[in-house]
Amino acid sequence: MTVEGIGARVARKEDKRFITGKGRYVDDMAVPGMKHAAFVRSPHAHARIGSINAEAAKGMPGVIAVLTGGEMAADGIGNLICGWMIHSKDGSPMNMGAWPALASETVRFVGQAVAVVIADTKGQARDAADAVEVAWEELPAVSDVTSALAEGAPQIHPEAAGNLIYDWEIGSKPEVDAAFQGAAHVCRIELTNNRLVPNAMEPRAALAQYDAADDHFTLWTTSQNPHTARLVLSAFYNVAPEHKLRVIAPDVGGGFGSKIYIYPEEIVCLWASKKTGEPVKWTGDRSEAFLTDAHGRDHVTVAEMAFDANNKILGFKIDTIANFGAYMSLFSSAVPTYLYATLLSGQYDIPLIHCNVRAVYTTTAPVDAYRGAGRPEATYVVERMMETAARELGVSPAELRRTNFIREFPHQTPVIMMYDAGDYDASLNAALAASDYDGFGARKAEAERRGKLRGIGISCYIEACGIAPSKAVGSLGAGVGLWESAEVRVNPVGTIEVLTGSHSHGQGHETTFAQLVASRLGVPLDNISIVHGDTDKVQFGMGTYGSRSGAVGMSAISKAIDKVEAKAKKLAAHLLEASEGDIEIADGEVRVAGTDKKLGWHEVCLAAYTAHNLPDGMEPGLKEGAFYDPTNFTFPAGAYVCEVEIDPDTGHTDIVSFVAADDFGRIINPLIVEGQVHGGIAQGIGQALLEGCVYDEGGQLITATFNDYAMPRAHDLPSFNVSTTETICPSNPLGIKGCGEAGAIGSPPAVMNAITDAIGNNDLSMPATPEKVWRALRAAGGGMREAAE
Amino acid sequence: MYPLSYRRASSVDEARRLFQEASDAAYLAGGHTLLPTMKQRLAVHDVLVDLTRIEAMRGISVSGDTLTIGGGMTHAEVSESSEVKGAISSLAAMVGSIGDAQVRHRGTIGGSIANNDPAADYPSAALALAATIKTDSREIAADDFFTALYETALEEGEIVTGVSFRIPETAGYAKFRNPASRYPMAGVFVAKHKDGSVRVGVTGAGMEGAFRWHEAEEALAGNFSGEALAGISLDPGMMMGDIHGSPEYRANLVAVMAGRALANLGSAEAII
Known part of the structure; x- marks a missing residue:
């Protein structure tokens, strides 16, 4: 390890501009003559559009155009798509309803756009949007999956009878049922995985510019994957052909999945920029973010696990209903199926698993991947189950897990995944030691003397990252491959630009990717630039989500570096009259091993470009590209221990300690990894204690502002105790597993296991608000008077 | 966007006059309720009359068993005041727990009392400390002041110029x-x-x-x-x-x- 290379705690190169307010976000972009868009949105959860009267709005100051869905359809703009085909267990394809960017007949969630006003200023656009008159014919709404599946529920899309999108399964139900026959104990739990609003710090935004001279579009947008955006905008929405559309995702202030998707607003801005001949900008406000960003989670699950007399798991049955909201968002169909059910084996040797998933329409905002995407939902089911079963079986939660841990690799689970490496004992032991698990009894007794209830909970999560082998996901219904691309451009002076298909929106790629190059080519970090987020600069790439940029994006860079290195060595061997195999590159020098013969790195680079003295047949220049398609998923895993103290009088939960022991494989920058874990745990604790998206029965979003939607704040959180154990990932050249989502995946069950341990009542749902805890405590016979005695 | 005038009053009389001259004015103190409400277009006013520069509404004093705080004093000023800490330390501590630092440096006692948000901190102290609400025209006992959600005994255009608290044991x-x-x-x-x-x-x-x-x-x-x-x-x-x-x-x-x-x-x- 060098001071700047792989494994070094390098402070993030990008932080200077972020911390000093010098970041360049979409809303910072301006082009001459730029106009502003404001959307007319539905106040109703479900309504037919009788008519839209824009006459008054069109006459208002500054208004250039008021555009509606009918005009979009007439211009051939396509409906939004879902890019992953799922078939129901009867073989039928998923039932997808049409989602036009501007609704012209029916709206199906509060906030759905029906028209757009383009005006000189943002204020004028908003004023005119308020003046657009829509004749609504209200239809009945339905917000939750149970009601949506009930007999006589409002029919949301004609394509999906009974609001059922698909009824999918994995595993053999008869085989699992048979295994349950021989069980010594069966544990059953019912869980809700609460719906979340992503709340990235930067709201979504788009600026579209149409150049009539070249018939060319430029779109600046808040995207995690600008190339995918360009592909979808051209191939499916017919906004512009791919070679006539440049998509730029500059600095992006957080995504958490919500900026993977292509939303109606980007499509409308592009289309409107050509329609009006003016550049059009839209920057969402926080209210629009609450109403229209794709939400996360929202599962209802019943699970049963069968154990033999030795507490070994015999089988696992899971029945889940997933709320998809009003429309199928881009990756929505994959989240509760291949990103969820395939992780239900957890860290355990489970011979048989059956999972049934029903995906359901409701009149709420669309639901899609959010930090973890299916894997937090799976971990929540598995780890609430393990802790509950341990209590029922009368064994320690750690012991029940150890009894069932997978210890031989590779391990084929019954749900597709082939775990390649891991050491679950190591992370659990590290977490138990760091949390002083054995000393909990004394702390609990001490808390009791102060009138407080202490609880401790474990969560041993696994996730699948590095998504994904393109052939594998293709066979499962994905519409795209999930490889990554990279190009390493060495300049004649030896400085280096790395062009990556990954996109950084908080992950610190400008630092970690440069560390890889520094390690391999001996160049200082300051001489390396990472270029991303612009389809005119970077070759096609797949973007950043699913903790894939280390394992997949950096592997592509590594492959490109291999080629650069080979060429540089060949050239240096020629110049130094040595054998290629004896050349080594380090510390800014290219040396012949074991001799004092050497050249500066910059001399070799310059020689490549002057081309005065190249080996026979060598092309000038030093620039190489690579595509990397992973051979397997990667499997980060770890053990989290949460300790809580509860005030029985109020039900308030104080997290007194949180320990994370993660195995992320090889770590490039421990500082950045710790930051990712801290952020993930904060989000997971937010889900467990605070965040709950609530729609009322009429489909109105009750938690539509931060006044009602509780985000975690610093003082809600303890100082985290994080550490890592390491098993190198054998499935990629760098040994990386991925770390971006682990905290959000592993922490909710740890928190809930701790609270339910403290109050002696397992019947508690997230978010565990003070009132819910207070009620659960009273239902369990606790409560202030009794506890005080 | 709609036309909106901002007027800064230098005296209570001037504030009253500016308020009466407008067709639909609102007094602006810390603005923590008013401004978000206006941004969401739930309230529309043609004139905002800023009360925060009125010298007569500033100051904190103790006289006998009474602590008097000017209506324009911010939560930060009240919570950090040695007079308040010395007279009613729990009041200083309560005010120091309102919102966050930014809120405490803008929000005022007069604004909080006049707004009577059902979840504001000050009204509970005003009731418990038998406060007297002083306005530009009269004095009102706290018991008679808070009448309903966001409703007070204040007449249209009346200004809370100060609050006197009874210093307790x-x-x-x-x-x-x-x-x-x-x-x-x-x-x-x-x-x-x-x-x-x-x-x-x-x-x-x-x-x-x-x-x-x-x-x-x-x-x-x-x-x-x-x-x-x-x-x-x-x-x-x-x-x-x-x-x-x-x-x-x-x-x-x-x-x-x-x-x-x-x-x-x-x-x-x-x-x-």
Whole structure:
């Protein structure tokens, strides 16, 4: 390890501009003559559009155009798509309803756009949007999956009878049922995985510019994957052909999945920029973010696990209903199926698993991947189950897990995944030691003397990252491959630009990717630039989500570096009259091993470009590209221990300690990894204690502002105790597993296991608000008077 | 966008005059309720009359058993004031627990009292400390001032120029915050006065806004400790309910916070 290379705690190169307010976000972009868009949105959860009267709005100051869905359809703009085909267990394809960017007949969630006003200023656009008159014919709404599946529920899309999108399964139900026959104990739990609003710090935004001279579009947008955006905008929405559309995702202030998707607003801005001949900008406000960003989670699950007399798991049955909201968002169909059910084996040797998933329409905002995407939902089911079963079986939660841990690799689970490496004992032991698990009894007794209830909970999560082998996901219904691309451009002076298909929106790629190059080519970090987020600069790439940029994006860079290195060595061997195999590159020098013969790195680079003295047949220049398609998923895993103290009088939960022991494989920058874990745990604790998206029965979003939607704040959180154990990932050249989502995946069950341990009542749902805890405590016979005695 | 004038008054009289001249004016103090409401277009005014530069509405003084705070004083100024700390330390601590640092440097006592948000902290203290609300035209007892949610005894255009608190023998405050907004879901100010009377002001929980809990006052008059509250409870039918707390839960919180306030006399406790 060098001071700047792989494994070094390098402070993030990008932080200077972020911390000093010098970041360049979409809303910072301006082009001459730029106009502003404001959307007319539905106040109703479900309504037919009788008519839209824009006459008054069109006459208002500054208004250039008021555009509606009918005009979009007439211009051939396509409906939004879902890019992953799922078939129901009867073989039928998923039932997808049409989602036009501007609704012209029916709206199906509060906030759905029906028209757009383009005006000189943002204020004028908003004023005119308020003046657009829509004749609504209200239809009945339905917000939750149970009601949506009930007999006589409002029919949301004609394509999906009974609001059922698909009824999918994995595993053999008869085989699992048979295994349950021989069980010594069966544990059953019912869980809700609460719906979340992503709340990235930067709201979504788009600026579209149409150049009539070249018939060319430029779109600046808040995207995690600008190339995918360009592909979808051209191939499916017919906004512009791919070679006539440049998509730029500059600095992006957080995504958490919500900026993977292509939303109606980007499509409308592009289309409107050509329609009006003016550049059009839209920057969402926080209210629009609450109403229209794709939400996360929202599962209802019943699970049963069968154990033999030795507490070994015999089988696992899971029945889940997933709320998809009003429309199928881009990756929505994959989240509760291949990103969820395939992780239900957890860290355990489970011979048989059956999972049934029903995906359901409701009149709420669309639901899609959010930090973890299916894997937090799976971990929540598995780890609430393990802790509950341990209590029922009368064994320690750690012991029940150890009894069932997978210890031989590779391990084929019954749900597709082939775990390649891991050491679950190591992370659990590290977490138990760091949390002083054995000393909990004394702390609990001490808390009791102060009138407080202490609880401790474990969560041993696994996730699948590095998504994904393109052939594998293709066979499962994905519409795209999930490889990554990279190009390493060495300049004649030896400085280096790395062009990556990954996109950084908080992950610190400008630092970690440069560390890889520094390690391999001996160049200082300051001489390396990472270029991303612009389809005119970077070759096609797949973007950043699913903790894939280390394992997949950096592997592509590594492959490109291999080629650069080979060429540089060949050239240096020629110049130094040595054998290629004896050349080594380090510390800014290219040396012949074991001799004092050497050249500066910059001399070799310059020689490549002057081309005065190249080996026979060598092309000038030093620039190489690579595509990397992973051979397997990667499997980060770890053990989290949460300790809580509860005030029985109020039900308030104080997290007194949180320990994370993660195995992320090889770590490039421990500082950045710790930051990712801290952020993930904060989000997971937010889900467990605070965040709950609530729609009322009429489909109105009750938690539509931060006044009602509780985000975690610093003082809600303890100082985290994080550490890592390491098993190198054998499935990629760098040994990386991925770390971006682990905290959000592993922490909710740890928190809930701790609270339910403290109050002696397992019947508690997230978010565990003070009132819910207070009620659960009273239902369990606790409560202030009794506890005080 | 709509036309909006901003006028900065330098005296109470000028503020009244500017208010009356406009067709639909609003007074601007800290603006923490007014401005977000206007941004969401839930309120529309043609003129905002800024009260924060009126010298006569500034200052803090102690006279005998009375602490008087100018209506324009910010929460930061009140909470850091040695006069307030010396006279009623629990009041200083309560004010120091309002919102966050930014809120405390903009929000004012006059604005908070006049707005009468059912989840504001100040009204509970005003009730418990037998405050007198001073306006540009009269003085109103706190008991008569807070009339309903966001409603007060103030007439159209009347300005809260200051608030006088009765300095108690001892007092304490405790609140349980709403996890999202951080306003109190239940805030209880208890005060034992020098004449032996006890007053208990409750905010955040009542269906009609801040109120005095008379049953608790009677129980505490004989025994000013948490034990005296055992066995008495509030009717959930009188409590607010929302997604953060049902009426039953709020009734419980009020009882618990009353006990915490009594256990923390001279200070303020904020949970969450």
